[in-house]
Amino acid sequence: MAHIPEGVLTAPVLIGGGLASVGLLAVALRRLDYDHLPRAAVLSAALFVSSLISVPLGPTSVHLLLNGFMGLLLGWTAVPAILVALALQAAFFGFGGPLVLGVNTLNMALPALVCAWVLAPALGRVRPARRVWIGFAAGFLGVMLTGGLVAATLALSGEPFRPAAQVLLLTYPPLALVEGLVTATIVGFLQRVAPELLSTGARSHV
Amino acid sequence: MSRTSPVWFLLLALMSQPALAHKLKVFAQTEGDWIRGRAYFVGGAGAGGARVEVQDSEGRVLAELTPADDGSFAYRALAPVEHRLVARTGDGHGARWTIAGETLQGAFSPPTTPPAADPSDDSGLPPTRTQPPADIPAPQVPLDHDPVAPQTFDPALIGAIEQALARQTHPLAERLNALEERVRFQDVLGGIGYILGLTGLALWWRCRRAGERA
Numbered sequence: 001m002a003h004i005p006e007g008v009l010t011a012p013v014l015i016g017g018g019l020a021s022v023g024l025l026a027v028a029l030r031r032l033d034y035d036h037l038p039r040a041a042v043l044s045a046a047l048f049v050s051s052l053i054s055v056p057l058g059p060t061s062v063h064l065l066l067n068g069f070m071g072l073l074l075g076w077t078a079v080p081a082i083l084v085a086l087a088l089q090a091a092f093f094g095f096g097g098p099l100v101l102g103v104n105t106l107n108m109a110l111p112a113l114v115c116a117w118v119l120a121p122a123l124g125r126v127r128p129a130r131r132v133w134i135g136f137a138a139g140f141l142g143v144m145l146t147g148g149l150v151a152a153t154l155a156l157s158g159e160p161f162r163p164a165a166q167v168l169l170l171t172y173p174p175l176a177l178v179e180g181l182v183t184a185t186i187v188g189f190l191q192r193v194a195p196e197l198l199s200t201g202a203r204s205h206v
Numbered sequence: 207m208s209r210t211s212p213v214w215f216l217l218l219a220l221m222s223q224p225a226l227a228h229k230l231k232v233f234a235q236t237e238g239d240w241i242r243g244r245a246y247f248v249g250g251a252g253a254g255g256a257r258v259e260v261q262d263s264e265g266r267v268l269a270e271l272t273p274a275d276d277g278s279f280a281y282r283a284l285a286p287v288e289h290r291l292v293a294r295t296g297d298g299h300g301a302r303w304t305i306a307g308e309t310l311q312g313a314f315s316p317p318t319t320p321p322a323a324d325p326s327d328d329s330g331l332p333p334t335r336t337q338p339p340a341d342i343p344a345p346q347v348p349l350d351h352d353p354v355a356p357q358t359f360d361p362a363l364i365g366a367i368e369q370a371l372a373r374q375t376h377p378l379a380e381r382l383n384a385l386e387e388r389v390r391f392q393d394v395l396g397g398i399g400y401i402l403g404l405t406g407l408a409l410w411w412r413c414r415r416a417g418e419r420a
Binding site: 003005007008037041044052085088089167 | 248301397404408409
């Protein structure tokens, strides 16, 4: 899934992904909103732990990604949050590895940023009752975009594209649906108990 | 109250500790000239849909295996050379395991006469027997006696012993291998501690800069 292990990708892909991640990180750190840091830490911890609950599905095993939700709530701050969580997963659990960290971060962070750009502004525009749907869209979009990026990185590295694409087509849509539902539930819950969290999120990354 | 949702999620994740994690592994051992093994996700679930390639030391593909639903597979080696097992699930999960050529040596030792010992001799013995059989004369051999050279043993007998030993130790070795990779509670706590520490560092950095400016 989002953790491509060591030794699968070729050097140009690894270097390209690493450079792109460093670039994103530089922008993110420049724009870092320090008031978002505690929230980013909680979400980073959630992402770090979420990979432990994974479900065997078809030939592979999947778990929640949470990157759409992180993009929605954190905006640019999602990039360092994802990087930290992935680095710790590589160090503690052996998912991914130090060399592929750049590519894996890119695959997770780009969809988060897309969600931040496309969906977070909508949070402020729609009626509060409709925010749940935006949550669903963020979860769905985050997973599908990550799936597409993983398939693209594998294809760029010369892995046989068809089996990879087949597996991804088989496993990502159900996961995206589940992720969408989970994200919608969390957004709905936040809307009830702390709506200001969602509206500040919507304002801050426009 | 505002942050309870992720916190609950986190707690839930912590409580479901033995849950399946997500890294593909492959493990194999020799039994005679058979290589038996299993492809699985760390935590235990077999990777039934994975594909296992058997390669030699130069990367030439000798065979491609499709594991059973529980991830187990078997391959009959044709020569006592190094075998590399490469498992893939197709979406970027991959794992390797190497079988050294020496471990297959026993099964490919020069053929001799079949074991002279009556097979019914030991077939009735329980496998967990700890007492040595009474008919082993080794302890009675005087110390100044010629050391028993290995070639005086029947190679077929050695092969049989190696095979039996492999059968007995296989589950143990597999468990040990799986334990090595298990995600432990302290790892999870350690990771969360790192995240909190990094956040604290960033906030401290910000306070320091704000103080300098003031």
